[in-house]
Amino acid sequence: MPFDLDTWVQVAAVSGSGFAMGLGAVGAAIGEGYTAAQANLAVSRNPDLSGDIFKNMLVGQAVAESASIFALVIAILLLFLDTGNASMVKAAAFFGAGLSMGFGAIGSGVGSGIPGGQACLGISRQPAVASRLTTNMLIGSAVCQTPAIFSMVVALMLIFIDFSHLPVHPTWAALVGAGMSTGLAAIGSGYGGGLAAGASCEGIARQPTSTANVTTTMLVGQAVAQTPSIFGLLVSFILMFKSFPPGEPFSTAMGLLAAGLCMGFGGIGPGVGNGMAAEGAVRWVARRMSHAGDLMRTMLVGQAVSQSTAIYAMVISLVLIFVV
């Protein structure tokens, strides 16, 4: 049965909305569960502090939830926004927006639960630095949200920018690819950033005098762990804003979709790996503050090597966009 354009846009909006919220619900729930599990451990270790630990757990879980809330906002926008003049390009953009936000919320949700849990454990270990731990947890888990924020930005741009003057044929693939690129690449970076933030809470509890060094190393480590998601954002921007001539062969359109998938999947591993490198550096900076500079340099060189696979993925994506 043939559908008209309005129906297609509606189909894309509702399915995009489903993907956004369905996938977006995965990560934050796991992260919050981890926080709660560690809070239980902390309470059993130091039952006198159950009030403080409980409060910290709730604050940590509230921050970890934000990735899911981003997904909820995008899902509601897709369901209830007045779509205006319908076109197939708009349908593709809505579907891409849903995928971007859905996948993008997974990593940050899981990741930002880790500092919450470690901060609860830290409070039971070292009650004197409870407020410092909560502050560090908030900074760490807020920075973890960056990949989810990138996905939300791409989703909002796909929803609100008017692409309808562009030719339908290669553009649909470019827009879906743009969503996949940022969304998938955000998974690894979000989780990796969480590993680093968790190690920093543990480190501060072990060695409260190392707070400044630990927080600095954590921020640099998290920032570098976010690089794969930044590459994903770059590929998305190129896919959204490069104008493609109409009437390209079908292989070009699939090339654009493949470029998004390539950068997206290629960014997952390096994000997690860089997060592990940052976790190690942060953990050992707390134990051996005197060599913080050496540790940070080793971390950066290690992260650069582990990041090279994301760079290979980016090179292939750019070849797919500009050459093929």
Next chain:
Amino acid sequence: MGELGQIHQLILHLFGLRLAFNLEVILMTWIAFGLVILFGYLCARKSALLPGPLQALGELLVDQLYQLAEDALDKELAVKYGPMICALFMFLVVGNWLGIIPHLEEPTKDLNTPLSLGVMGFVIAHAAGIRSKGFKSYIKEYMEPIFFMAPLNIIGELAKIVSISFRLFGNIMGGSIIILVVSYLTYSILLPPFLYAFFGLFVGTIQAFVFTMLTVVYISVQVK
């Protein structure tokens, strides 16, 4: 919502070249410069052994940044690059905070500003590397582990510029897009001030710090 992704440009045609100037960005950059210079002037105006509040703030800032540089580089290099590091951090903080003032925009929201600062950091780091190691061993590092990896190593170095500048650009521009969309949806009621506090003050400060620290550690990786 039409203003999403639009830029006001002045386009000049000189000697057959098409030169585009992003007027707002240039103006906002100069405002940020002016505010940083004003802050410096006010801090140093009445310098005394017993510092006033502004002098104490300025000294604290400079002292902390020099300390960070000293942790990553050694003492001699920290003194050498200290002023650049302080200036970079101050400009980025003021630039990222500028958006919370009505009618002003962050100069870092335009890709050109972070990209030029990223290229600046890249050139400084590599110049420092060549100076401390000598040209031959600098080139030799690109041939690790074997010589045909050189193109990938060069792409890896160039990707650092992309990542450092897009990190700042993505965060600041992303924040401003989210603020724009939420203000549009809620008719600017209740939510936007909190978003300005989060994206402008909090994320802005963290990203300015991260950009500065990464510039410092890129120098330190090249030098050692």
